[in-house]
Amino acid sequence: MSDLQELYQSLILDHNRSPRNFGVLDGADRHAEGYNPLCGDQVALDLKLDGDRITEIKFSGNGCAISKASASLMTTAVKGKTLAEAEALFTGFHGMVTGTAVPADPKATLGKLAIFAGVAEFPVRVKCATLAWHALHDAMK
Numbered sequence: 202m203s204d205l206q207e208l209y210q211s212l213i214l215d216h217n218r219s220p221r222n223f224g225v226l227d228g229a230d231r232h233a234e235g236y237n238p239l240c241g242d243q244v245a246l247d248l249k250l251d252g253d254r255i256t257e258i259k260f261s262g263n264g265c266a267i268s269k270a271s272a273s274l275m276t277t278a279v280k281g282k283t284l285a286e287a288e289a290l291f292t293g294f295h296g297m298v299t300g301t302a303v304p305a306d307p308k309a310t311l312g313k314l315a316i317f318a319g320v321a322e323f324p325v326r327v328k329c330a331t332l333a334w335h336a337l338h339d340a341m342k
């Protein structure tokens with residue numbers, strides 16, 4: 202197994218076992234939900250904004266390890282970011298996992314999220330990995 206695969210597996214397991222920012226946010230400014238019928242993954246997302254900055258974000262729901270780990274990592278990535286910065290991460294992440302627009306240097310552009318690059322090889326898993334991101338995209342509109 203390559204180093205990247207090992208890192209990928211350990212991060213997925215870690216975030217699946219102890220998801221970050223898990224729960225419901227009281228007094229959220231934005232809310233969105235997503236459902237992936239292919240796998241049965243469900244996610245609900247709450248955001249608090251200060252101007253155009255995401256100050257708080259929480260997710261809840263049920264799903265497979267990849268959907269949960271991706272939601273957890275997404276919340277840690279966009280917390281504290283402006284909506285424009287979060288949108289740029291969404292675009293970069295989406296392009297990478299769908300294989301449609303892979304950033305030249307995923308690690309520089311996406312940080313830890315780059316571990317999901319391998320998902321592009323498993324088309325049925327792409328919707329699991331992008332579910333929370335699509336919910337974020339909806340919540341930001």
Ligand code: ZN
Nearest residue numbers: 240242265329
């Ligand atoms: Zn799934």
